[in-house]
Amino acid sequence: MNILRKMATFVRNLTIREPDGWVPPGQQGDAGEDVNIDTALALSAVWACVNLLAGTISSLPLVVYRDAKDGSKEIAKDHSLYRLLHDSPNYDQTAVDFWDFMCSAIELWGNAYAQISRTGGKVVALSPIRPEFMSVRRLQSGSLQYRWTQDGKSFVATDNEILHIRGAGGDALGGVSTLHVARNSFSMARAADKAAAGMFKNGLRPSGVLTFEEWLTKEQRDIAETKLAEKFVGAVNAGRPLVLEGGTKWEQLTINPEEAQMLETRGFSVEEICRFFGVPPFMIGHTSKSTSWGTGLEQQTLGFLQFTLRRRLKRIEQALMRQLLTPDDLARGISIEFNFEGLLRADSQGRARFYQIMTQIGAMTINEVRRLENLPPVDGGNVPRMQMQNVPITDAGNDALPPPNEDDAA
Numbered sequence: 141m142n143i144l145r146k147m148a149t150f151v152r153n154l155t156i157r158e159p160d161g162w163v164p165p166g167q168q169g170d171a172g173e174d175v176n177i178d179t180a181l182a183l184s185a186v187w188a189c190v191n192l193l194a195g196t197i198s199s200l201p202l203v204v205y206r207d208a209k210d211g212s213k214e215i216a217k218d219h220s221l222y223r224l225l226h227d228s229p230n231y232d233q234t235a236v237d238f239w240d241f242m243c244s245a246i247e248l249w250g251n252a253y254a255q256i257s258r259t260g261g262k263v264v265a266l267s268p269i270r271p272e273f274m275s276v277r278r279l280q281s282g283s284l285q286y287r288w289t290q291d292g293k294s295f296v297a298t299d300n301e302i303l304h305i306r307g308a309g310g311d312a313l314g315g316v317s318t319l320h321v322a323r324n325s326f327s328m329a330r331a332a333d334k335a336a337a338g339m340f341k342n343g344l345r346p347s348g349v350l351t352f353e354e355w356l357t358k359e360q361r362d363i364a365e366t367k368l369a370e371k372f373v374g375a376v377n378a379g380r381p382l383v384l385e386g387g388t389k390w391e392q393l394t395i396n397p398e399e400a401q402m403l404e405t406r407g408f409s410v411e412e413i414c415r416f417f418g419v420p421p422f423m424i425g426h427t428s429k430s431t432s433w434g435t436g437l438e439q440q441t442l443g444f445l446q447f448t449l450r451r452r453l454k455r456i457e458q459a460l461m462r463q464l465l466t467p468d469d470l471a472r473g474i475s476i477e478f479n480f481e482g483l484l485r486a487d488s489q490g491r492a493r494f495y496q497i498m499t500q501i502g503a504m505t506i507n508e509v510r511r512l513e514n515l516p517p518v519d520g521g522n523v524p525r526m527q528m529q530n531v532p533i534t535d536a537g538n539d540a541l542p543p544p545n546e547d548d549a550a
Contacts, residue, residue: 189414189417193448194241231265256303269290457476481512
């Protein structure tokens with residue numbers, strides 16, 4: 141019987157994978173601190189990184205496009221997925237709520253799941269599922285099977301019924317969880333925070349030694365161990381005079397927090413956590429080793445957009461297109477993309493500079509700019525324009541402009 145049980149366990153481990161972010165109770169890092177979703181998010185650096193990444197992505201417009209006859213792309217508002225992805229994926233959540241949850245799940249567990257509800261073959265709702273409740277396995281048919289428990293009920297679904305967005309570094313069964321790979325770093329950060337909290341609890345006063353000339357009675361020992369601690373330990377009691385008698389001596393053990401590198405350790409933990417998430421430390425308020433002014437931070441921000449956000453956006457876009465679009469949609473040129481220009485909405489100066497350049501080179505019309513700014517069109521605003529000084533260098537000294545060609549006249 142034991143052999144059969146071992147064989148069954150071995151086969152199960154080959155075919156079933158628990159979610160990578162699942163942390164069994166009591167699992168500890170090298171620093172001896174438990175690491176799970178609650179303890180990880182209690183670290184301010186983890187919370188800030190996840191909140192920054194998930195909040196930024198969820199605030200970007202997610203748009204369904206259709207290929208136009210002229211080779212450009214037009215917004216397909218008449219497609220059934222447009223309102224679902226852009227406005228409200230389900231009855232209870234807005235698009236921002238839904239994608240904030242999904243992106244947070246990817247950052248922490250390496251996987252995001254949502255149940256797909258269809259009516260007449262069309263997707264009508266996406267309902268998120270907590271990743272820690274999910275297990276995935278490969279069936280003999282080659283398809284994936286998803287099992288989870290929610291509200292006391294067990295569910296089983298195929299990959300046709302589950303939207304599965306995988307994180308970095310994984311395979312078909314799931315991405316790699318940050319909670320798992322960063323367990324030791326999170327544990328060390330937790331230990332440093334607890335040590336710092338203990339020092340503040342004791343008023344940042346280092347412990348000392350009470351020396352007595354004679355052996356103490358039980359009553360005297362109780363007074364020394366409990367009464368003195370109750371009266372003098374704590375931030376509110378800092379600086380309170382200590383009265384000793386009967387030949388008692390107090391020897392203070394001076395251990396400076398800086399000498400113990402407590403502050404340096406906590407600062408390093410913030411930088412290491414940022415390294416796991418790919419977030420520049422200054423973007424979560426850690427500016428101890430960088431200036432808050434100048435082009436250095438501008439370049440770091442640009443790098444964050446290019447190397448951290450872009451691959452996350454691309455991963456979500458491709459997962460949605462592969463799992464939600466039908467072959468007919470793909471044949472008609474339907475695509476799903478984040479509108480990255482949504483990040484410019486908070487930067488009026490950068491937005492104005494972008495519009496100015498695009499209209500000067502004839503890449504955008506005035507009405508296209510006004511449409512992005514939610515302004516009504518104006519007469520003559522649909523004609524691309526270019527500045528008159530953009531002439532060939534051979535005509536730079538001529539007063540007369542070159543005659544227009546036939547295409548311009550048309």
